[in-house]
Amino acid sequence: MSEERIPVVDLAPAEVGEVDLYQKRERIYTRKVEGFFQRLRLYTGWPLLIMYFGGPWLQWEGRQAIWFDLPARKFHIFGITFWPQDAPLLAWLLVIAAFALFTVTVLAGRVWCGYTCPQTVWTSIFMWAEQLSEGTRNQRIRLDQAPWSLDKARRKLQKHAMWFGFSLFTGIAFVGYFTPVRDLVIELPLAEANTWSYLWVMFFTLATYINAGWLREQVCMYMCPYARFQAVMFDRDTLIVSYDAERGEPRGSRRREADPRAAGLGDCIDCELCVQVCPTGIDIRNGLQLECITCALCIDACDSVMDRMNYPRGLIRYTTENALEGRPTHVLRPRLIGYSLALLAMAGVFLTVLLTRVPVGLDAIRERGQLFRQVGSGMIENVYTLKIRNMSEDAQSYRIGVDGLDDAVIEGRTEVSLASGEVLAVPVAVRAPRERLGDNRSVPIVFTVTATVDAATSASADSRFLGPGPVR
Ligand code: SF4
Ligand code: SF4
Numbered sequence: 414m415s416e417e418r419i420p421v422v423d424l425a426p427a428e429v430g431e432v433d434l435y436q437k438r439e440r441i442y443t444r445k446v447e448g449f450f451q452r453l454r455l456y457t458g459w460p461l462l463i464m465y466f467g468g469p470w471l472q473w474e475g476r477q478a479i480w481f482d483l484p485a486r487k488f489h490i491f492g493i494t495f496w497p498q499d500a501p502l503l504a505w506l507l508v509i510a511a512f513a514l515f516t517v518t519v520l521a522g523r524v525w526c527g528y529t530c531p532q533t534v535w536t537s538i539f540m541w542a543e544q545l546s547e548g549t550r551n552q553r554i555r556l557d558q559a560p561w562s563l564d565k566a567r568r569k570l571q572k573h574a575m576w577f578g579f580s581l582f583t584g585i586a587f588v589g590y591f592t593p594v595r596d597l598v599i600e601l602p603l604a605e606a607n608t609w610s611y612l613w614v615m616f617f618t619l620a621t622y623i624n625a626g627w628l629r630e631q632v633c634m635y636m637c638p639y640a641r642f643q644a645v646m647f648d649r650d651t652l653i654v655s656y657d658a659e660r661g662e663p664r665g666s667r668r669r670e671a672d673p674r675a676a677g678l679g680d681c682i683d684c685e686l687c688v689q690v691c692p693t694g695i696d697i698r699n700g701l702q703l704e705c706i707t708c709a710l711c712i713d714a715c716d717s718v719m720d721r722m723n724y725p726r727g728l729i730r731y732t733t734e735n736a737l738e739g740r741p742t743h744v745l746r747p748r749l750i751g752y753s754l755a756l757l758a759m760a761g762v763f764l765t766v767l768l769t770r771v772p773v774g775l776d777a778i779r780e781r782g783q784l785f786r787q788v789g790s791g792m793i794e795n796v797y798t799l800k801i802r803n804m805s806e807d808a809q810s811y812r813i814g815v816d817g818l819d820d821a822v823i824e825g826r827t828e829v830s831l832a833s834g835e836v837l838a839v840p841v842a843v844r845a846p847r848e849r850l851g852d853n854r855s856v857p858i859v860f861t862v863t864a865t866v867d868a869a870t871s872a873s874a875d876s877r878f879l880g881p882g883p884v885r
Contacts, residue, residue: 438631439694440557441629441630441691441692441693441694442550442553442554442689443540443550443689443690443691443692444549444550444686444689444690444714445544445549445550445690446686446690446710446713446714446717447713447717448710448712448713448714448716448717449712449713449716450708450709450710450712450713451710451713453528453709454527454528454537454708457528457529458528458529458533458534458537461529461531461534462534462538465531465583465586466582466586468586468590469586469589469590469594470589470594470595473489473491473492474492476489477489477593477594477595478490478491479491479590480590480591480593481590481591482591483591485834486834487834488503493767494804494806496802496804496834498774498802498804499770502763502766502767502770505759505762505763505766506763508759509756509759509760509763512752512755512756512759513756514639515646515752516749516752516753516756518643518646518647518651519646519647519648519651519748519749519752520651520652520744520749521651521652522643522647522651522652522653522654522707523639523640523643523705523706523707524652524707525639526633526637526639526640526706526707526708527706527707527708527709528708530706532624532625532632532633532637533633533692533706533708535579535583535621535624535625536624536625536629536630536692538579538625539576539579539625539626539629540692542572542575542576542579543572545571545575546568546569546571546572546575547568547569547572548568550689556568573626576622576625576626577618577622579621580617580618580619580621580622580625580626581614581618583617583618583621584613584614584615584616584617584618584619584620584621585597585598585601585614587613587614587617588610588613588614588617591613592606592610597610601614629692630692630693630694630704633693633704633706634693634703634704640703640704644703648746648748649733649734649735649740650733650734650735650742650743650744650746651733651734652731652732652733653701653705653707653731653732653733653734654697654705654707654709654711654712654729654730654731655697655701655729655730655731655732655734655737656681656687656697656698656700656728656729657727657728657729657730657732657737658698659679659737660679660680660728661679661680661681661698661728662679662681663677663678663679664678664679664681664682664683664698665678665681665682665683666682666683666684667682669721669722669723680719680722680724680728681698681728682718682722684718686714686715686717686718687711687714687715687729688711689714690710690711690713690714691710691711692706692708692710693705693706697711697729709731711729712729712730712731715728715729716729771869771870771871771872772803772804772805772806772870773801773802773803773804773805773809773811773862773864773870773871773872774800774801774802774804774872775799775800775801775802775860775861775862775872775873775874776799776800776874777797777798777799777800777860777874777875777876778797778798778799778800779795779796779797779876779877780795780796780797780798783796784879785878785879785880785881787847787881788844791846791847791848792844792845792846792847793844793845793846793847793850793878793879793880793881794824794842794843794844795842795843795878795879796840796841796842796843797840797841797842797843797860797876798838798839798840798841799813799838799839799840799841799860799862799874800836800837800838800839801813801829801831801836801837801839801862802831802835802836803831803832803833803834803835803836803837804834805833805870806833807833808830808831808832808833809830809831809833809864809865809866809870810828810829810830810831810864810865810866811828811829811830811831811862811863811864811865812827812828812862812863812865813826813827813828813829813839813841813860813861813862814827814860814861814862814863815843815858815859815860815861816858816859816861817856817857817858817859817878818845818849818850818856818858818878819845819849820845820846820849821843821844821845821849821858821878822843822844822845823841823842823843824841824842824843824844825840825841825842826839826841828865841860843858843878845878847880847881850878850880852882852883853880853882854879854880854881854882855877855878855879855880856877856878856880857875857876857877857878858875858876858877858878859873859874859875859876860873860874860876861873
């Protein structure tokens with residue numbers, strides 16, 4: 414892609430500058446930091462990793478607990494099985510997850526990004542592998558600037574081997590959610606797995622390697638949609654990582670024993686440690702920025718500096734815009750209450766639908782070619798196709814019935830058997846005496862299917878019974 418440059422005309426007509434639309438990425442060498450928030454990130458990152466890698470290995474009632482069985486079009490999540498008909502329920506679950514994210518963002522900013530987002534957690538592991546192979550920040554900078562040597566090649570090879578190994582585990586675990594993982598890990602090395610499994614493992618291995626190894630903060634800054642719209646959910650009471658400019662400025666270096674006030678300085682010693690630890694490479698002293706993922710590593714870095722200087726901690730801290738300006742922070746505010754109530758209502762509806770779901774479905778479709786026909790002595794017949802779905806884990810027998818019209822009877826089959834997951838189209842004819850229709854050309858009727866072993870497992874479908882109309 415060729416570089417495009419466009420002239421920018423400032424207010425002063427004589428000054429014409431240029432903006433580079435395809436700015437070259439500056440490599441970020443992050444410095445390792447220890448502290449409270451770094452430990453907190455470990456406590457949030459490890460459970461996520463354990464859940465992700467351990468998830469496919471869990472068993473529930475004799476089968477994989479979390480198994481998205483695409484060929485059978487069934488999603489098993491512990492004891493619950495979702496069928497294609499449950500797609501709205503799963504979509505609803507995603508909406509609930511999005512609302513949960515909005516609610517957390519209003520309350521505490523981008524804590525999801527800083528602590529539990531897979532991009533952040535996986536990137537942290539890749540950074541750890543990088544430090545283990547290539548050393549500290551300064552050593553890595555020197556290594557990259559040095560000409561190629563055996564040692565440099567060995568270190569780079571070790572880093573990429575670790576990245577690739579972890580990516581491969583990630584890819585296998587991911588595919589393990591879609592195909593029985595216990596078979597997959599045996600079949601993959603023996604070249605006995607199916608082609609799709611190999612393709613998807615390769616795809617997710619490569620995606621992980623590129624995202625966490627190479628793209629890193631670029632994903633947060635340019636690819637993640639959440640970063641784009643999270644700013645609209647912020648208000649002056651949202652928890653953000655902030656630099657206290659009033660306390661820190663004017664910044665400048667000084668000796669540890671020097672009195673900063675006497676020297677006309679604030680508490681910031683301009684050591685740039687907060688910039689060096691930042692995974693997105695920004696300077697939090699420039700204010701709240703789109704790139705900030707609220708990981709709080711700059712807080713740990715600055716607190717360690719404050720400790721060394723014997724200054725109070727918190728020059729960079731979690732706070733709110735209101736608190737920074739000396740105004741009270743309101744935790745409970747209309748927007749947060751609104752989001753929370755909406756979230757509770759949506760979760761309530763989801764749970765109610767989930768818990769009252771019956772594992773049988775029924776649709777009734779009228780025969781298109783014929784409205785009705787007169788049969789025998791004074792009987793009217795309508796023909797329908799009933800679509801019955803067995804959404805239980807076992808084969809079932811169902812009784813078919815019709816209600817809503819006195820003396821209406823089903824001609825033919827009234828009991829059917831379906832295998833687990835089967836959808837069966839059953840043609841049925843309903844007959845009723847003409848006088849039961851009175852002068853009506855159409856009366857509502859209800860078809861029912863009821864499991865023979867459990868009357869509570871039942872579904873119904875509305876339809877209409879048509880007749881000739883007023884008797885002359
Ligand atoms: S500015 Fe601080 S909180 Fe924001 S991304 Fe950088 S290190 Fe993390
Ligand atoms: S780490 Fe603290 S003292 Fe050092 S530059 Fe950043 S804000 Fe200033």
